[in-house]
Amino acid sequence: MRQILTVLRFEFMTFARSGAFIGITIFMVLLALIGPAVPRAIRFIGDLNIASERRIAVVDHTGRFNAETISGHVSLAVGMFGDLDAARAAVVEGDYHYALSLREDHFTLYVTAMGIGVMNMEGSITSMLRNHHRFEAYAALGIDADTQYAISGFFPSSEIMNLSPAGDVVEDTAGGFLTNMIFSYVLSFVLYFGLLAGGSYIVTTVVREKSTKTMELLITSCKAGHLMNGKVLGVSAAILVQLAMMVGAAAFSMTLFGGVEGEGFLGMFNLSFDPYIMSMLVVFFFLGFLIYAYIYAAMSSTVSRMEDANSFQTLPMMLVMGGFFMAIFGMTNPGAAWISVVSHIPFFAPFVMFMRICLGTAAVWEVVLSIAMQISMIMIVAWLGGRIYRMGTLMYGNKPRIRDLLSAFR
Amino acid sequence: MELSLQHICKSFGKKEVLKNISFTVKAGQAMGYLGRNGAGKTTTLRILSDIFRADSGRVLLGGAPINHNQIRMGYLPEERGLYPKSKVGEQMMYIGRLRGMDARSARKSATALLEELEASEYWARKLETLSKGNQQKIQLAIAVLHDPDIVILDEPFSGLDPVNAAMLKRLIVKQVEKGKIVLFSSHQMPYVEEFCEHICIINQGEIVLDGKIREIKKTYPRDKVAVWPEGDAQDFLRALEAESVWPNIAASASVQNDGIVITMNREQDKKPLLQMLAAMTLGVDRVQVVEPTLEDIFVEKAGSAV
Numbered sequence: 001m002r003q004i005l006t007v008l009r010f011e012f013m014t015f016a017r018s019g020a021f022i023g024i025t026i027f028m029v030l031l032a033l034i035g036p037a038v039p040r041a042i043r044f045i046g047d048l049n050i051a052s053e054r055r056i057a058v059v060d061h062t063g064r065f066n067a068e069t070i071s072g073h074v075s076l077a078v079g080m081f082g083d084l085d086a087a088r089a090a091v092v093e094g095d096y097h098y099a100l101s102l103r104e105d106h107f108t109l110y111v112t113a114m115g116i117g118v119m120n121m122e123g124s125i126t127s128m129l130r131n132h133h134r135f136e137a138y139a140a141l142g143i144d145a146d147t148q149y150a151i152s153g154f155f156p157s158s159e160i161m162n163l164s165p166a167g168d169v170v171e172d173t174a175g176g177f178l179t180n181m182i183f184s185y186v187l188s189f190v191l192y193f194g195l196l197a198g199g200s201y202i203v204t205t206v207v208r209e210k211s212t213k214t215m216e217l218l219i220t221s222c223k224a225g226h227l228m229n230g231k232v233l234g235v236s237a238a239i240l241v242q243l244a245m246m247v248g249a250a251a252f253s254m255t256l257f258g259g260v261e262g263e264g265f266l267g268m269f270n271l272s273f274d275p276y277i278m279s280m281l282v283v284f285f286f287l288g289f290l291i292y293a294y295i296y297a298a299m300s301s302t303v304s305r306m307e308d309a310n311s312f313q314t315l316p317m318m319l320v321m322g323g324f325f326m327a328i329f330g331m332t333n334p335g336a337a338w339i340s341v342v343s344h345i346p347f348f349a350p351f352v353m354f355m356r357i358c359l360g361t362a363a364v365w366e367v368v369l370s371i372a373m374q375i376s377m378i379m380i381v382a383w384l385g386g387r388i389y390r391m392g393t394l395m396y397g398n399k400p401r402i403r404d405l406l407s408a409f410r
Numbered sequence: 411m412e413l414s415l416q417h418i419c420k421s422f423g424k425k426e427v428l429k430n431i432s433f434t435v436k437a438g439q440a441m442g443y444l445g446r447n448g449a450g451k452t453t454t455l456r457i458l459s460d461i462f463r464a465d466s467g468r469v470l471l472g473g474a475p476i477n478h479n480q481i482r483m484g485y486l487p488e489e490r491g492l493y494p495k496s497k498v499g500e501q502m503m504y505i506g507r508l509r510g511m512d513a514r515s516a517r518k519s520a521t522a523l524l525e526e527l528e529a530s531e532y533w534a535r536k537l538e539t540l541s542k543g544n545q546q547k548i549q550l551a552i553a554v555l556h557d558p559d560i561v562i563l564d565e566p567f568s569g570l571d572p573v574n575a576a577m578l579k580r581l582i583v584k585q586v587e588k589g590k591i592v593l594f595s596s597h598q599m600p601y602v603e604e605f606c607e608h609i610c611i612i613n614q615g616e617i618v619l620d621g622k623i624r625e626i627k628k629t630y631p632r633d634k635v636a637v638w639p640e641g642d643a644q645d646f647l648r649a650l651e652a653e654s655v656w657p658n659i660a661a662s663a664s665v666q667n668d669g670i671v672i673t674m675n676r677e678q679d680k681k682p683l684l685q686m687l688a689a690m691t692l693g694v695d696r697v698q699v700v701e702p703t704l705e706d707i708f709v710e711k712a713g714s715a716v
Contacts, residue, residue: 006507014496213491217552220459220485221508 003222007230008237015201015238024197025242028190032249035186037257053077057087057096061103064132070100073128074121100125166363181331183274184358187281190246191288191350192324198239198289199296199316202231206300207309215393224390228301229382232293240286247278280357280367287374288350291381292316298385301392323351334359344370346377411437411472413458413560413591418467420453427453429615431467435608440582440592442602445612446712451595452488454612455564458593459485471560482509484558488565488595490549494538498524498548501537502555509556516555523551527577543574550578554585561585563594567601579605599704609704613712627701633677634700638669640693646670649692659683671700 015021055077058070067078079096081087087099088110098121099110107125111118131152138148161169209215218227299312326348330339334356343352343362353370356362362370413435420428428450435441445451456462458469460478469476492501499520506516524530527547532540537548546569554561566582567575583605585592596602602609603623611619619626639646643665650656650663650670659679663672674683680699687694702710 002510003508006504010504014493209491209493212494213487213489214493215491216461216487216489217485217491217505217549218508219461220483220487221505 003226004230004233007222007227008234011205011231011234012238014205015235016241020201021238021242025245028242028246029249032246033253036250036253040257055079055096056098056100057081057090058100058102059084059087061101065102069132070128073131074124102129180358180360183277184327184331184355187277187358188324188327188351188355190243190281191285191354192320194239194243194285195289195292195320195350196317198235199292199320200313202235202293202296203300203309203313204306205231205235206297207303207306210301210304210393211306219393224393225386227393228294228297228386228389232290232297232382236286236289236293239289240282243282243285247282251278277358280354283371284350284354284357284374287346287371287378290378291346291374292320294378294381294385298381298388298392301389303392319347323348327351327355330355331359334361340366344373346370346374349374411559411591413476413593414468414470414473415454415458416468416470418454418457418464418469420450420457420462420465427615428457428464431612431615431617433610433617433620435591435593437591438586438589439608440586440594440606442606442609443593443595443612444597444599444602444609444708444712445595449612449712450615451612452564455485455488455562455593455595458560458562459483481560482556482558484553484556484561486550486553486563486566490546492537492545492549492552495536497534497536498529498540499533502548502552505552506555511556519555519557520551523555524548526581527551543570546570547574547577550581554581558590560591561593563592565596566594567596567598575601599708603704611708611711618711619707623704626707630702630707631677632680632699632701633674635672635674635680635683636666636669636696636698636700637672637687638695638697640695643668643670646692649690650686653686653690655682655686659686 056070056074057079058065058067059081067080071078076098079090081090081099084099084101087096087101090096091099091110091112097111098118101108101110107129109118109122109125134152135148138151143151163169209218222230295316296313299316300309303309303312326339326342330336330352333339339352339356342348343356344366345352349370353362353367357367414433416432418428418431419426431450431454433441443451443454453462457464460483471477471481499517502520502524503513503516506520507513511519521530521533524533527550529544529547529551532544532548537545540548546566550563550566553563561582563582566578570578579601582592582594586605607622607624609619609621609623609626610617637646647663647665647670650660650672659672659674659682661673661675663670672683674680684697687697
């Protein structure tokens with residue numbers, strides 16, 4: 001145990017002091033601080049734009065519209081122009097953002113830069129013309145204004161109710177689901193890159209110990225199994241600290257800037273800190289990392305050159321990518337039976353079960369079962385990995401064959 | 411206390427690397443383990459260090475099977491290696507802790523060893539910034555950091571300049587004087603001859619010679635004598651050849667390095683030769699029986715094709 005702790009401490013400190021670790025930690029913490037504040041920032045910038053009053057120069061060839069009517073539809077300050085050239089010049093000079101030429105059944109919108117906003121504006125003006133046309137038709141039929149509004153102004157309210165496996169309502173708005181999806185996406189990426197980066201670091205350190213011939217000295221000072229366990233736990237602990245710092249930063253940022261008040265698309269975001277999801281992130285990340293770390297450590301011990309190690313990384317990398325993509329695609333239908341099955345497979349659980357937790361489709365017993373299966377898998381890969389590691393540490397030269405690896409279990 | 415290997419065999423695939431190896435090393439002695447490249451030296455030392463398991467045979471310490479968990483063993487691998495990007499002091503502390511030392515005693519021992527090897531200033535330096543020779547000194551310091559009972563050194567002198575080699579010799583001699591079991595392999599015969607009482611030569615996986623150097627040398631014919639005259643060696647050789655008893659004593663003679671090497675007809679002719687030299691008017695500085703060098707013995711025993 002003492003040897004494991006000594007190796008753990010050495011590996012933790014070596015990894016935590018490396019430039020790559022420090023750089024990535026700073027980047028991730030900054031991202032965690034900034035990310036939750038993005039919706040509020042977008043709203044703030046939007047408010048600034050409103051404050052600066054976006055304007056449209058209108059030339060009405062129909063004679064039916066006034067500034068007030070148009071402004072009510074497009075939410076812009078309206079300037080009525082008699083001459084189209086003057087309106088276009090006002091746009092070019094920057095006094096107005098749009099110039100609009102209105103005719104009976106056609107309009108032209110002039111802008112200096114295309115964008116999604118321009119297309120939205122085109123839709124708003126189309127809607128305005130259609131409404132106007134409809135109201136005129138109603139009036140021609142002798143329908144009074146109140147009746148017109150009663151017919152056209154009807155708009156039902158709606159909500160989506162998400163039921164948990166226990167039958168409880170988990171989320172009552174599409175916004176909640178959207179927020180959870182964003183969580184699941186972002187945290188799946190964190191898991192994906194964390195596993196690959198940590199695994200890659202383990203491969204590098206093991207192969208370097210072999211290529212620099214440090215391994216022979218180490219295994220005469222420490223049991224190979226202790227060496228592997230200490231290394232895996234040390235790197236895992238460093239990654240966990242990195243994750244904890246990121247979660248802490250995210251919690252801080254969510255508390256301060258998470259929610260966006262008001263209506264509209266941004267109002268659907270509710271990036272509040274959820275202790276259950278965050279603690280599950282840490283648990284599933286740590287367990288998943290240990291499974292893959294043992295696989296990486298055992299496989300890399302059998303080669304002594306980085307170029308050989310790259311081919312050995314393919315298998316765990318494929319498993320990680322498999323879990324990641326299943327989680328991403330599974331978000332479209334998180335209640336599907338196949339999602340439920342793969343979420344219990346320890347190699348994929350860190351992604352798929354975690355996605356189900358985020359979207360509220362995993363029962364507590366499923367989460368507990370998944371954690372238990374992952375812990376069992378860790379013990380299996382640690383045992384198998386230890387056998388390979390003991391044999392692999394002194395293998396030099398050509399890449400080992402499957403037969404060589406199997407001989408470790410005899 | 412003595413360390414014994416008994417009937418050790420080891421194969422890698424179909425290649426039989428060690429064939430029934432047996433030898434014993436006593437505490438307070440240094441044993442030179444010699445052999446050509448690929449003879450099986452490193453494999454033997456790795457079995458002793460518990461890196462490899464022997465296919466058959468036993469390793470005994472004090473007559474009982476060795477328990478690596480209960481003894482302290484210091485090992486300097488042939489393939490040197492430490493963490494190039496880590497500081498020397500940190501690495502020494504790390505290895506010391508792995509070998510069961512507490513932080514304080516690891517630091518104390520590491521500091522003392524670096525001082526002894528005149529390498530104290532490297533404590534806070536990254537290993538990769540040191541010269542190859544200095545890196546090797548650090549490696550040796552690490553091998554004996556935890557005051558091991560058994561010291562196994564694989565080619566400890568390779569790549570060292572004479573000054574560093576002398577420093578290393580002092581450290582090894584100190585281990586011998588402290589009553590440790592010291593076993594090392596080397597191709598540099600003068601170093602082996604200098605402080606090894608005992609040698610063992612392995613050739614193609616088999617022990618071809620095992621014993622004390624002194625006794626091994628005595629098994630060779632002692633029919634050659636070197637004479638260093640006070641004056642010119644050529645003149646002295648002519649004077650010798652002019653003596654009437656010379657043909658009865660000497661089969662041949664030649665001048666080598668300011669001395670004269672005389673091959674006698676029989677070993678028993680040493681006494682008449684000394685009497686003849688004493689009776690001559692020309693002076694003699696030194697007379698010595700010419701023994702085979704360790705290199706001669708090594709070439710003879712391990713010279714067959716691998």
